[in-house]
Amino acid sequence: MSKRNSINRINDQVFKWFGIACTIFGLAMLAIFLYSVLSEGIPRLDWQFLTSLPSRKPENAGIFVGIVGSLWIMGLTALIAIPLGVASGIYLEEYGKKNMIASFIEINITNLAGVPSIIYGLLALEIFVRVLGFGKSLLTGSLTLSLLVLPIIIVATRESLKAVPNTIREASYALGATKWQTILYQILPASAGGIMTGVILALSRAVGESAPLIVSGALIYTSVIPSHPMDDFSVLPIQIFNWLSRPQKGFIVNATAAIIVLLGITFIMNGIAIYLRNRWQKKIKW
Amino acid sequence: MSGFAYSEMRIKEKIIEGLLLLSAAISILTTFGILYVLISDSYPFFQKVSLLEFFTDTQWTPLFADKHFGILPLVAGTLLTSGIAIAVALPIGLTIAIYLNEYASPGFRKVIKPILEILATIPTVVYGFFALVVITPYLQNFFPEMGGFNALSPGIVMGIMIIPLISSMSEDALYAVPKSLREASYGMGATRLQTSFRVLVPAASSGIIVSTILAISRAVGETMIVAIAAGQQPNLTANPLEPVETITTYIVQVSLGDVVQGSLEYQTIFAAGITLFALTFVLNNISFYFKKRFREKYE
16 A cells, blocks of 8 residues: 555656656747747847848848738738727626627637638638728728637637626616716726727737738738828738748848847837736736 | 707618628628639639549649549648647647646736747747758758658648647636636645646546647638748648648649639639638537537536
């Protein structure tokens, strides 16, 4: 009995160390990735790199077109996806809780969240580029990404609306407010932190996407700065992809420096999202 | 309140509800849009190429003079890279979940979980860079015959990317196991390891299976990592050291070129797309099935 006992205890300890090793493996990979990017890319990262147009010579090339394209895409996607996503979330959580349409919409959203992003590119290529005639424009790109990130915003909206206790709704109704007044003046302000968190995570996802944009016609190489939603465009991730497919070492270094910028944007956005979530959770105690 | 203002308000309320419903209905439109586009644009393709040829021909060469339309090499490339990813992510992710849930202190868990989740927020094009520039050269020390493009390196990197998906969701499932089960096991004198593998993992199996299937589905649909690091040669092989092309890479490869709309090449990306959609649709629905079972058990 005591022998079996000690074997069990040894096994337990062995697994504990294996668990620690696996956790360290995950953290170490993250550290190695960040180190390899920073060590190679930082020296290349200067003002010239941030403000220059693409070039055939790696030392003259820059990411200005990509940055402007990514900012446009982020802004337009926010304009399209936030109202639609929040409105859908409100409908599903506050209005259509038990009807058939709402449960059908819900099944759709769960399914859409699992559709590979490149499929959205095919949808956009046929519907936005061809049928609606938007061409390979910023508008097409941001509509594509809006559809892609809608499920994220809808789910976040529903979760934060759900967290608002029913007593708030009932108190508002008791004072004679209508359903919409209750939502607009009571429920939405109370859940704004959670919704914002979801919105920022969704936009951060959109900024990092490249596959659906490549399929729906974003340019791989362009030196024209877009200035209108109907203009052609490229984005930062696509520029990185383009440089990675070049054989010259100089372009790989460029890609590394561009990755630092992209990771910087992604991490800052995720940091803001986490900060908002924590503050929101701390501030509101029902 | 006068009757007029009251009815006006009711109309306004109804209009708002209608607008909200309209926004929510966009997701239905999107689903039907995807199905319509994939079916209508691949239909002409399947009129020229029989389903038998599509599923049995072992070559995929629509861009060459000698055209073959067998999807198998692309499916094989997709399954090979996804298989490698799961082989990396499942044991590591599940071990991390068990470790954080049963062994680690709550403080350690609180710090480590969000750091690991950073792995899931990194854009995939960045992972492609890691596979091509960091992991492949490193692996070539062990496999000198391996080329710059191969299935192994992007597979491993995809695995690292989906570790947090499996570890977080599995940990939630383990955490949801009723405390009484865990305490009963410890009461019987079981160690943490025995409790984990004989009580908690079986009890949380639905949740763990859901997380694994979603991770597979994610790997199957992943594009940029494989497009950057796995190569662009359709290759019917199970050898992870060889270059392969996945379904997603093929779609990107065609999109990068100038393909005339309505041409056979154009239709092939929709044929490839509907195959990919079918694969992930089946996987996602298996996971819904398990998720439903999981819910019934604990609520």
